[in-house]
Amino acid sequence: xxxxINLEVYSDALVVLGTAxxxxxxxxxxxxxxxxxxxxxxxxxxxLGLGSLIKAFPFLYWITVVDAKNVAGIAELGVVFxxxxxxxxxxxxxxxxxxxLVFGLGTLQIVLSAAVIGxxxxxxxxxxxxxxxxxxxxxLSSTAIVIEVLSHHGRLATTAGRTSFAVLLAQxxxxxxxxxxxxxxxxxxxxxVMTNLGVAFVNATLxxxxxxxxxxxxxxxxxxxxxxxxxxxxxxxxxxxxxIGSAVAAGLAGLSMALGGFMAGLLLAExxxxxxIETTIGPFKGLLLGVFFFTVGMNIDVRExxxxxxLLFASVAGLIIIKSILLVGLARLFGLPWSAAIEAGxxxxxxxxxxxxxxGLATSLGLIVVDVSGFALTVTSITMALIPALSLAxxxxxxxxxxxxxxxxxxxxxxxxxxxxxxxxxxGRVGQVVCSLLDRHGCRYLAVDNDAAAVPEQRRRxxxxxxxxxxxxxxxxxxxxxxxxxxxxxxxxxxxxxxxVRQVRALRSDIVIVSRARDAAHARHLYAIGVTDAVPETIxxxxxxxxxxxxxxxQATGLVIASIHERRDEFxxxxxxxAGLTRDETSHxxxxxxx
Numbered sequence: 001x002x003x004x005i006n007l008e009v010y011s012d013a014l015v016v017l018g019t020a021x022x023x024x025x026x027x028x029x030x031x032x033x034x035x036x037x038x039x040x041x042x043x044x045x046x047x048l049g050l051g052s053l054i055k056a057f058p059f060l061y062w063i064t065v066v067d068a069k070n071v072a073g074i075a076e077l078g079v080v081f082x083x084x085x086x087x088x089x090x091x092x093x094x095x096x097x098x099x100x101l102v103f104g105l106g107t108l109q110i111v112l113s114a115a116v117i118g119x120x121x122x123x124x125x126x127x128x129x130x131x132x133x134x135x136x137x138x139x140l141s142s143t144a145i146v147i148e149v150l151s152h153h154g155r156l157a158t159t160a161g162r163t164s165f166a167v168l169l170a171q172x173x174x175x176x177x178x179x180x181x182x183x184x185x186x187x188x189x190x191x192x193v194m195t196n197l198g199v200a201f202v203n204a205t206l207x208x209x210x211x212x213x214x215x216x217x218x219x220x221x222x223x224x225x226x227x228x229x230x231x232x233x234x235x236x237x238x239x240x241x242x243x244i245g246s247a248v249a250a251g252l253a254g255l256s257m258a259l260g261g262f263m264a265g266l267l268l269a270e271x272x273x274x275x276x277i278e279t280t281i282g283p284f285k286g287l288l289l290g291v292f293f294f295t296v297g298m299n300i301d302v303r304e305x306x307x308x309x310x311l312l313f314a315s316v317a318g319l320i321i322i323k324s325i326l327l328v329g330l331a332r333l334f335g336l337p338w339s340a341a342i343e344a345g346x347x348x349x350x351x352x353x354x355x356x357x358x359x360g361l362a363t364s365l366g367l368i369v370v371d372v373s374g375f376a377l378t379v380t381s382i383t384m385a386l387i388p389a390l391s392l393a394x395x396x397x398x399x400x401x402x403x404x405x406x407x408x409x410x411x412x413x414x415x416x417x418x419x420x421x422x423x424x425x426x427x428g429r430v431g432q433v434v435c436s437l438l439d440r441h442g443c444r445y446l447a448v449d450n451d452a453a454a455v456p457e458q459r460r461r462x463x464x465x466x467x468x469x470x471x472x473x474x475x476x477x478x479x480x481x482x483x484x485x486x487x488x489x490x491x492x493x494x495x496x497x498x499x500x501v502r503q504v505r506a507l508r509s510d511i512v513i514v515s516r517a518r519d520a521a522h523a524r525h526l527y528a529i530g531v532t533d534a535v536p537e538t539i540x541x542x543x544x545x546x547x548x549x550x551x552x553x554x555q556a557t558g559l560v561i562a563s564i565h566e567r568r569d570e571f572x573x574x575x576x577x578x579a580g581l582t583r584d585e586t587s588h589x590x591x592x593x594x595x
Contacts, residue, residue, distance in 0.1 A: 011061065011062055011066065012065045012066055012067065012071055013071065014062075015045055015063060015064060015065050016065070016071055016290075016291055016294050019037070019038060019041040019042075019045070019290070019294055020038075020287060020290050023037050023038075023041050027040075034290070035142070035144050035145055035293050035353065035384070036145075036381075036384065036385050038290050038293035038294045038297060039293055039294075039297040039381050039384070039385075040297065040385075041294060041297060042065075042293065042294040042295060042297020042298040043297040043298070043381070044297075045063065045064045045065055045298075046064070046065050046297060046298030047064075047065060047066070047067070047298060048298065048303070048374075049064070049298075050063070050064045051064035051065055051066060054066070065298060071291055071294070071295055074288060074291045076257065076292075077244070077247075077288050078288035078290070078291050078292025078293075078295075079257070079258045079261075079292055079357050080243065080244070080247040080257050080258055080260070080261035081243065081261065081281070081284065081288050082258070082261075082292065082353070082357070083175065083258040083259070083261040083262040083265065084243050084261040084262065084264055084265040084281075085265060087261070087262040087263065087264065087265020087266040087267075087268075087269060088265040088266075088268060088269045088274065088277075088278060098162075098165075098166045098169065100334075101162075101163060101166035101167070101334070102166045102167075102169050102170045102173075103170065104334065105163070105166065105167060105170075105330055105331065105334050106166055106167045106168075106169065106170020106171065106173075107170055108330050109139070109167055109170070109171075109323075109326065109327050109330055109348075110136075110139050110140070110170060110171060110174050112326050112330070113135075113138075113139035113322070113323050113326055113327075114132075114135040114136045114138075114139040115135065116135075116322055116326065117134065117135040117138050117139060117319070117322065117323075118131040118132055118134060118135025118136070119131070119135070120318070120322075121134045121135060126372065129185055129367055130362075130367065130368050130372065132181075132185075133181075133182060133185070133358065133359065133362045133367060133368065134359070134368075134372075134376060136174075136178045136181065136358065137178065137351075137354060137355040137358035137359050137362075137376075138319060138351050138355055138376070138379075138380065139171075139323070140171045140174065140175075140178075140351070140352045140354045140355065141167070141168060141171060141323075141347075141348040141349075141350060141351070141352040142350060142351070142352035142353055142384050142387060143168045143171070143172060143352065143353070144353055145384055145387045145388075146164055146168060146347050146348065146387060147165070147168070149347070149387060149388055149391045150164060150165075150347070150391075153391070153395070154492075155395075158340070159336065159337065159339075159340035160339070160340040160341075160343035160344045160347070160394075163331060163336060163340055163341075163344040164343075164344045164347050164348060167327070167344065167348055168348070171352070171354075175262070175354055175357075176259060176262055178354075178358055179258060179259055179357075179358065179361070180259070182358055182361050182362050182365070182367070183361070183365075185362075185365075185367055186361075186362065186365030186366065186367050206253070210249070210253075211246055211249060211250065211260065211263045211264075211267075212263065212267065215246075215263070215264070215267040216267065219242065219267055219268060219271065220271055220273075222238060222242075223235075223238060223271070223273045223277075226238040227273070227276075232280075235276070235280055236280050236281075239277050239280050239281055240281070240284070242264050242268070243261055243264050243265075243281070245264075246260040246261060246263055246264035247260035247261045247264075248260065250263070258357065292356075293353070293356075297381070308375075312375070312378065312379065312382075315375075315379045316379055316382050316383055316386075319349070319350070319351060319379060319380075319383055320346075320349035320350055320383055320386070320390070321349070322349075323345075323348060323349040323350075324345035324346055324348070324349035325345070327341070327344060327345040327348055327349070328341045328342055328344075328345040331344060331345065342394060342397060343391075343394040343395065345394075346390040346391070346393060346394040346397075347387065347390065347391060347394060349383070349390065350380075350383030350384050350386060350387050350390065351379065351380035351383045351384060352380070352384070353384075355376070355377065355380040356377060356380070359373050359376055359377060360373070360377075420444065420483065420484070420485050421444040421445055421446060421480060421483075421484055421485065422438065422443060422444070422445040422446075422484065422485060422486045422487070422488055423445070423446060423447075423448065423470075423476075423479050423480070423481065423484050423486070423487045423488070424438070424445055424446070424447040424448070424488045424490060425447075425448055425470040425487060425488065425489045425490065425491060425500050426447075426448075426449060426489065426490035426491035426492075427447045427448070427449040427451075427454065427455070427458060427463070427465045427490075428449070428451075428454075428490065428491070428492070430490040430492075430516060431447060431449070431490040431491075432458075432463075434488055434490055435447055435463065445464070445488075446464050446465075446466060446479060446480075447463065447464060447465045447466070448465070448466050448467075448468050448470050448475075448479060449465055449466075449467065450467065450468065450469050450470075452467060455467040466479070470500045470503070471496070471499040471500055471503050472503070473503055473506070473507060476503060476504065476507060477507070481504065481507055481508060481511070482507065482508065484508075484511060485511070485512065486511065486512040486513070486514060487500075487504050487511060487512070487513050487514070488514045488515075489501065489513065489514070489515040489516060489531075490516050491516070492516070494518060494522055497515055497516065497517075497526065498525075498526075498529065500515075501513060501515060501526060501529055501530055501531055502529060502530075505529070505530040512532045512533075513530065513531045513532045513533075514531070514532060514533045514534075514535070515531045515533070515534050515535070516534075516535055516537070517534040517535060517536040517537065518536065518537060518538075519536050519537065519538045519539075520536050520538065520539060520571075520575060522534075522536065523535075523536040523539075523575045524575050524578045524579045525579070526579075527575055527576050527578075527579035528579040528580060533572070534575065536571075536575075539568075539571050543564050543567060543568055546564065546567075547560055547561070547564045550563075
């Protein structure tokens with residue numbers, strides 16, 4: 001006779017998987033972080049949300065989590081993978097390059113923020129232990145969401161992006177000592193505090209040393225052996241064995257399993273298998289972290305929003321304001337400009353995902369009562385949800401504080417105008433390729449760019465590049481727009497492209513405008529506002545891919561090239577007609593037909 005099936009466990013697992021498969025893609029579609037999707041789903045579908053209404057509405061049993069313990073084990077593995085990924089990111093070379101911001105600015109931000117937040121927590125009557133833990137955990141920011149936002153807006157390479165990344169790196173390093181601190185505080189023995197600290201430190205040192213020594217000796221030979229087998233399944237098994245094995249070893253030594261995962265990541269970060277391992281564990285990491293954030297969301301009591309709305313609002317605003325002001329002040333002390341300091345401060349002001357790990361661990365050890373931890377996690381989750389909005393506010397606010405510095409002499413060179421030339425708007429990677437081909441074919445041109453750092457360097461290399469804003473009609477006139485043959489727009493930002501096209505077309509209704517486009521939809525839009533020819537990146541990539549594939553398959557090169565050109569013309573006609581151009585306008589490529 002078959003053993004009875006525990007439907008409760010399976011129903012809870014189905015709710016979590018349903019969140020991953022349905023809710024998160026919907027959240028992504030609206031441009032929000034999946035982390036926020038998991039948190040919101042956990043709060044709504046957990047025992048403190050709709051799950052609390054099962055007795056009144058039994059049908060909710062199948063769409064809510066009945067018992068958080070049913071997914072707690074998988075969630076703990078999610079924490080291990082989170083710390084493993086953090087360890088993988090902390091290469092010693094990266095720390096060496098950014099050591100001033102990481103160990104200087106980052107460390108001061110953590111210490112001062114923890115001290116101020118902990119002090120405020122103690123003023124509300126929390127014991128010293130609780131205040132220290134809350135201060136340390138809330139001082140950290142959200143690596144997952146901040147990096148995603150910076151990457152999405154292409155700002156990782158900016159001063160604000162590099163500063164934010166350096167501080168996040170320091171916070172990632174602080175995770176391990178904070179976990180140790182919480183574990184030591186939660187130890188239940190009759191010995192003195194100093195004895196507990198000593199014993200815990202010795203155990204931690206021995207365990208970490210054992211993991212490091214064994215890892216140094218065995219990890220490379222193990223992965224070389226597995227890689228030589230050519231079996232992806234064995235590589236996946238080896239990666240999971242190392243991660244979970246290190247976590248279990250740390251757990252057996254009385255340490256946090258997450259610490260073991262961190263050490264495994266740190267050891268593998270310096271090996272030649274780092275990228276392959278990151279790729280291999282990607283699906284596992286995403287799902288397990290999703291389960292972790294879902295279980296975190298289950299600990300968020302949505303009733304806090306109604307119970308103490310004023311205190312909750314004040315705590316959310318206070319956490320963001322305190323951390324932002326401290327970081328802005330420290331960034332200025334380290335010589336960073338106001339604009340970068342303000343953007344980094346607003347991005348890192350909210351709390352982060354580690355608050356759920358640290359405060360959750362402290363709660364499980366009985367250091368923090370459930371009401372306090374629930375309130376703190378609710379505050380943290382709300383601040384994390386505000387990160388995209390804070391990023392937008394920072395990008396709009398920071399330029400107002402941009403310091404005016406003396407211009408490089410190369411930036412003051414004025415275009416000499418001319419006649420019959422082309423104007424290349426944007427001299428980044430795409431613009432440089434365009435200019436090099438214009439040079440090769442003997443076409444006269446001048447390039448313009450508004451990057452005050454890049455223009456002087458390019459001019460010293462002999463490029464005819466001028467500093468200025470191509471959306472300003474007077475600057476376009478100084479570039480000889482009234483006598484130019486063509487304008488070639490190579491910048492990436494869609495809004496910037498649109499404005500350049502409008503200004504150029506307002507001055508010259510007959511000039512040829514060739515513009516870069518993101519995709520087919522953007523190309524149709526550009527044709528509608530007056531470009532002569534739009535070059536969608538996605539279509540060009542597919543055409544080049546097709547050309548290489550056909551030639552690789554043995555087709556005649558000449559026929560392939562002719563076919564690609566014909567297909568490109570078909571795309572162009574389809575996009576122009578979709579934009580509302582008449583047949584005559586399509587052939588002459590001037591103004592679009594207006595209704």
